[in-house]
Amino acid sequence: MPTRRRFFRNFAVAPLVAAGAGAKAQPAVPFAPGPPPWPDDSDPQFWDRLREQFYLKPGEAYFNTGTIGATPRPVLERVIEDMRTLQATLTRWDWSPFMPNWISGYSPEVPLRQKLAKLVNADAMEIGLIQNATMGMNFLSHGLDLKSGDEVITTNQEHPGGVCGWQLRAKRDGVVWKQIQMPVPANDPDELVRLYAQAITPRTRVLSFPHIISPTAVVMPVKRLSALAHDHKCLAVVDGAHGVGQVEVDMKDIGCDAYFASPHKWLLAPPGNGMLYIPRERQDQFWTTLDSSEWDNHKDGMYRFMQYGTGNMSLLAGLDAAIDFHYRIGPEKVRARIRSLADRLRNGLQQIPSARISSPVHPELAGAIVVHRIEGVPAQKLQDELWLRGQLRVRSVGDALGVRQSCMIYNSEAEIDATLEIVKALAAKLA
Ligand SMILES: Cc1ncc(COP(=O)(O)O)c(C=O)c1O
Structure with a gap:
């Protein structure tokens, strides 16, 4: 299958130009001006020069990546180019096997999953491309078989997108939602592990915790908390909305049972990109709760969780470009x-x-x-x-x-x- 870029070069531009009688040799889909040159690694002004890769205005400082990352120029241009190319080639989209796919939610996206998986030290089949952390949390909280009286423990500092799924299960199914009281400021990793340990009972099934807490920015001891969960035969579910791109995320090292993220924060992907990781050995414990044709396909790992119907495929092209951007600087x-x-x-x-x-x-x-x-x-x-x-x-x-x-x-x-x-x-x- 051709890549989308190669398709654009080989198929889209040339035939469209040729199609117009007497047309000048111009691309039918004009390219936006490219970003400024990439700074040299040895340039003492490297970071100032790198800032030119963003649309941020000179003299203004953006310190709200925790809400949403600024999209780099090459990433946004890639999205726009991709959307424009689709519009200019709709008539040529004949569904033959060598044609690129233009709608998300129907394709396993293996190369992109491989690329993201490499960044977080997982296997491609363990990565689902979704739309944000909230969607990841909902897949996990609603996809797990839990009975009335089963307990889930979270902190008292969760973002709604990382906790409301458990609240709904509490109201609907009688699941018991417990919160540990986080110290402010938190400056003792042992204390955080102890607080979770003290809250565990024989009915506890899930320890759910953010990788980085939204309002207080605590980088939680996720590896120790995952081990604690396993010591008590519980699942460790990590809200990694702020993790990928801000701190090292190594799934094999953390050892959790599920991790969801919003790469549109610290990985600087265009908004509308999410990641859901569940290791192979845990995948069958989670039902998918958003279904289309591949909902029961257990062969391709997390593809089951990518059945969200038509979406904007160009956002995935943007995620691809954001990972390249991240690697170009170096994680x-x-x-x-x-x-x-x-x-x-x-x-x-x-x-x-x-x-x-x-x-x-x-x-x-x-x-x-x-x-x-x-x-x-x-x-x-x-x-x-x-x-x-x-x-x-x-x-x-x-x-x-x-x-x-x-x-x-x-x-x-x-x-x-x-x-x-x-x-x-x-x-x-x-x-
Ligand atoms: C810790 C945490 N979890 C979940 C979310 C929800 O992220 P999204 O809106 O990308 O789904 C956020 C958003 O800021 C967050 O800070």
């Missing part, structure tokens, strides 16, 4: 960069007497997101001041916690320092 280089920006922010905040950090500073629990507040300043006020004074876009997560500042590859040391200056000035005004 380790990305992780080291965003961690160092977050460390700079944490260190700076610790020097400001009335600044408080609600996210962890413990190196095992801290990631690329810092949640911070100023004593006596409402979170919305801090969010607004950071924008008005510095064009720094962070996100309020409520007065008790403050603002959530997600540090990503398009952020800079200068933007972190500008944050610290504004926090210092606001704190001084109140002192």
Whole structure:
């Protein structure tokens, strides 16, 4: 089967040009201007130059990757090119076996699953391409046979998309939903494991936990919690909405029984891309709950969970391009960069007497997101001041916690320092 790019070159452009009598030799589907040149690895300005690969406006800082990642130019252009090509070649789509597939939800997408699987150290058959983390959570919570009285344990800091499925099962089927109370800030990995251990009873069936907690940005000890679940014959279900792209995600090392993610956050894929991982040996424990022709195909692993009918195939082309973009920089280089920006922010905040950090500073629990507040300043006020004074876009997560500042590859040391200056000035005004 031809790749979509090769199809575009070999089939789409040439015949369409030839078809128009006396047509000039121009592509029927014009290409958008390409992104700026890729910076050299040895360029001391590498990260500043890399920022040109995004549409972000100069002088504005985007610190809300935790909600949605900024899509790189080559990724968005790939999506647009793909959509445009489809429209320009609809008449040539004759369903013969060598033609590319243009609608998602009907094809096993093995090469793309292989590519994503490699990034998270899994097998392609263990990866389902879905639309977001919420969809992943729903597949898991509704697909599992649970009886009235069976218990599921989560934290008390879940995003709705990572917990409402369990709540529905509680209301509908009598499943018992239990929450552990997370300390704020959390700075002791042993304590987190202990809290889960203390909540387990003989009726517990599932330990469900985020890889990185949404409001407090705790990087949970997922490997230890998965082992704890197995010690008690429970399943370990991980909400990895913020995991892939922010921290190392190695499925074989984590050892969980299911992991779902939103690559449109930290992997910078176009919105509408999700990943669901279930290891081979656990797949038969989960029914699929969204069905089309392959709903009962157990041979191709997670293909059963990709039966969502017609969707925008070009978003998958965008996911493919986002993985390429990530590899072009290098996953380790990305992780080291965003961690160092977050460390700079944490260190700076610790020097400001009335600044408080609600996210962890413990190196095992801290990631690329810092949640911070100023004593006596409402979170919305801090969010607004950071924008008005510095064009720094962070996100309020409520007065008790403050603002959530997600540090990503398009952020800079200068933007972190500008944050610290504004926090210092606001704190001084109140002192
Ligand atoms: C921890 C967590 N889980 C799940 C979700 C839901 O993600 P999505 O809206 O991509 O489905 C989010 C979104 O921010 C999140 O932070």
